[in-house]
Amino acid sequence: MPSKIHVAEAPEGIAGQGFFATSLDAVVGLARKNSIWPLPFATSCCGIEFMSTMSSHYDLARFGSERLSFTPRQADLLMVMGTIAKKMAPVLRQVYEQMAEPKWVIAVGACASSGGIFDTYSVLQGIDRVIPVDVYVPGCPPRPEQIIEGVMRIQDLIGKESVRRRDSEEYKQLMEAYFIK
């Protein structure tokens, strides 16, 4: 009987008898991308869609995201799902700052990405005004398939990211642009 267990493919490299040589980036990327631990920051309806994404039918745990934490401890991926009011923005920023590097951010749904239909004085018009964002998921609210697609795009980014990216001058400038130390 064929096994249903899917094994991640080995990175490109040189294989010979008894050895396999590849770059450190590829190995670290492979490990990171298949064990993303998300921190769900769910404030509204998109959060409900995410609950569906996590549960048995869509099962985000297939991607190695079995462990959700509602604490920044050990979390790699900040998933912002729902309307972020301006009053909530400092809280979101603090959560982002408390996460350890390397960290990624995904903005799920119209509200987190752009403020959505809430074009109001009290709503932050997109979380990228306070924290850097890697992937935006459109939809109001997006279906679980779309959230999974967003996570897969994040996986692509993580898999290709250089180990030294977080020390680069460019990354430092990005953080300075957001006044994040």
Add this chain to the structure above:
Amino acid sequence: MTTVVSKDLQLKLNEAIGLSCEISEDAFGVLNMELPVNQIFGVVLFLYRDEEFGFNFLTDICGVHYPQLKGRELCVVYHLQSMQRRCRLRIKVYVPLEKPEIPTLCGIYGSANWMERETYDFYGIQFVGHPNLRRILNMDEMTEFPMRKEFPLEDPNREDKMDYQFGR
């Protein structure tokens, strides 16, 4: 439209504290009256303590802004409910925009605390004597009172958030 309840209430207020205000009743059976600022506390206290009516529940406090009414631009609306007579009363008090001050009802109803904070938050109405009059829903740094009709409407020619983008 007057009914038995509104007549009773009117008589009572007339005899007890010499208040001769018009009490009407709307289509939903809610009694309406308007009071000057200096009488609100006394009248509500009287209604709260009254044996027969006993308006013992403060349903809501909210504000309204009427920019066209000069000298009485802001209005505080109190909704009281009497559990024993099973009737509701709506009291409106108008205050000028320059000096929007009104006595607090925190001494009568504990629930007035948050409701008055909300009304202050959105309309800037000062509840004199409130123990902790600060914003409750909006950010503390905010300087404006957002529910006042002092702000321009949205530009109708914007293209960045059209209805079709949200499936509307």
